[in-house]
Amino acid sequence: MPVITYREALRAAMAEELDRDPNVVIMGEEVGQFHGAYKVTEGLLAKYGPRRIVDTPISEAGFIGMGIGGAMLGLRPVMELMFFSFYSVAFDQIFNNAANIRYMSGGLINCPIVIRGPANGGTNVGATHSHTPESIAAYHPGIKVVVPSTPYDAKGLLKSAIRDNDPVMFMENTLLYGESGEVPDGEYLVPLGSAKVMREGGDISIIGHGRAIQMALKSADLLKEKHNLNAEIIDLRSIRPLDVETVLASVRKTSRVLLVEEAKPFCSVSAMLACIIQEKAFDYLDAPIRRVTSVDAPAIYSAPLEKEQLPTPQKIFDAALAVLK
C-alpha cells in the first residue's frame, strides 16, 4: 500500500471530491496561489482553476459566512482556516448560522459545509494560534466535529465530511501534517462517529483523539516494556458523533480508564467522556478515571515549557500507572 503523509492524504481527499462533485469548492486564505499556508492545498489551483479553488482575504467572519450562504444554496464548500484558532473570528457565523440554520428553518435548509484546519499547540506560536476547540465546537447541537490522527483517517474522514449534509468542523494538526502512513489509492470512506482500536490490551483503556493518541501509543510501548502491562488505545476520531459503544466495550474489558487530549481540562472532551463512562459503566470501574490534558493556562510561547504544558508520553505513562496502582 502506498505510504503518504497526512498532508498528502488530506489533499488527495479534496482532489477526489472535487473530481466527484462539481458543487465542491475549496476556499480560504492562501489556499490557491500560495499553495496553502501549510501546503495542504498545494497544486489544487493549477489543476482545478480559480473557480473551484478560491483565495479569500483575511476575513474569517466574512468568508466563512459566505461559505455558509453558498452551502445553503447547495454548494459543498470546504473552508480552510489557516489556523483553526481563527474560528473565534467567525464564531457567530459558525455557531449561530451554520449550527442553527437547519433547526430554525424547521428543517427546510441544510448546511453541508466543512471547516477544516490545524487545531493544535506545540508549535511555539503562543496562545492565540494554539487553540484546541473540539469541545467548544461539539458543544453546539447541529455541528459535527472530527479529529483524525493518522493519514488513513485524514483522507477517509475528510471525504465523508465533504459528503455530509451537516456542518463539519474538521480539526487537523500541523505536527501531524508531515507524518506518514499507509493510505490506499482511490476511493474509501471512514464514517464519522466510529472510533478505532489502535492497539488491543486488557489492563487499561487509554482513550483520546488527535496527536495525543500518537503519544498514547508511545506510552503503551513503555508500559509494555517496563511493566509488561497491556494498554488498549482507543482513537475517538470523531467527537460528535461519538462512538460511545466502542469506548464502553473497552471500559468493560479493562475496568481502568485514562483519558488523554491536548485541550485544556475544563469542560473538555475528556470531561464529557468521564461523565458518560461513569453514567453507563460505573459498575465496571475498578479505579477512578484519570485524565491527561494540557496544563490549565493559556498556551505558553516559551518552547521548552510549551512541550511540558502539553501531554507527553511520559505523563501518559505516569498517569496510567497511577490508574493501575
Added chain:
Amino acid sequence: MTKKSPATKNTEATARDARQAPINAKLGADEKIQFYRDMVRIRRFEERCLRSYQQGKIGGFLHLYIGQESVAVGCCSVMGDNDHLITAYRDHGHALGVGMGMNELMAENFGKYTGCSKGKGGSMHYFDPSRHYWGGHGIVGGQVPLGVGLAYGLKYKGIKGACLTFMGDGAVNQGAVHESYNLAALMDLPVVFIIENNGYSMGTSQELSSAGASLAGRAEGYGMNWAIVENGYDVYAVRDQVSAALKLAHDQSKPSVLEIRTYRYRGHSVADPDSTYRDKTEIEEYKRTKDPIIYYQTALLAEGVLTEDIIKKIDESARAEVETSAQFAEHSPYPTMEDVKKDVYWEVDNPQDKKSTGCLFFD
C-alpha cells in the same frame, strides 16, 4: 447605475419622477393595486401581531415593520424568478412580500407546529427557501455574509440572479458587514445590499452611532456602486432604485449598496417603551406627511387607479385575513417534545441515508 447612481440626487423632482421611471410606467392598474394591498396586509398583520403579543399569545421579541411597508413591497415587487432575499429580524414585511402566507407566519409567532419553521424559529426567524426567502436572522449584521454566499452560489451555478441582502442602519457598524462589502466587490458578486435606514439603531440615533456623512457612502471605500433612496416611503421610488441595482447585478454581476430612508412607528421591539430617544411629535410628523400607505393611496387616487370603495374592500379583506391567521395560530398545536430534537441534524431526520455511526445527542 454608474459609480454613483443618477438617482442619488434625491430631489423632490426625482421623487415625483419615480412614477415615470420605466419600471413603474409600464405598471397596470392591477399591479399597482396589488402593491397597495400588500402594504395594507403587512400593516394589518403587524397590528394583529401586536395585539396577540399584548394578549400573551406571542412571546419573546417582536419587531414590527409598521411604517416601513413600502420598502419590502417595493423591493419584493421587482425581484425576478432567480432573485433571492435575506434579511434580519424585522422580517415580517419581506416574508409577506415574497408571498408567504399569514397563517404560517402568525403560527410561527405563536410558537406553533404549523408555523413556517415549525415553531422553532419565532418572529425573528422566518424561512421559506422555496420562495427564495432565506430568513429572518436574529444577530445584527450576521445575515449579511450569508447573503454574499447566496450571491456567490448563484454566480457559481451560472444562474442570472441576485441576492437582496437587507440590514438595518444599526448593522452597518458590524465588522461582518464590511467584510461582506469587501468580498462582494472583490469577487464581483450579484448582491444588492439594502440598508433600511429607519433612523434608529435600537434606541440610538444614526447621529450617535455611525460616523461619516452617509451609510451607503461607505461603499465608496470598496469601489462599489451606491445610492440613497431618500423617499423610501414612496414604493415607486424604491422600485426604481432597486430594479436598477438588480439590473447591475444581473447584467454585470456587480454589487451595490442602497440606503433606503424609512421610519418605524413602533419601538425597536414591542418591549421598547419608545420613550427615551425620540420625540412623539417626530413620529406624528412622519405619519402625517410620509406614511407609505397614505402616500401611495393618495397617489393612486389621483391616478384614478384606486377608489374609496376599493380601499375599503382591501382593508376589510386584510383585516379578515389577519383575523383568520390569528385563529389558525390559536387553534394549531404546539410542537411536541419529540420535535425538539428533530431538524438538528439532516442525518438524524433522514435515517435511510445516514452514513455516520455513533452518538449525536448526549442526554
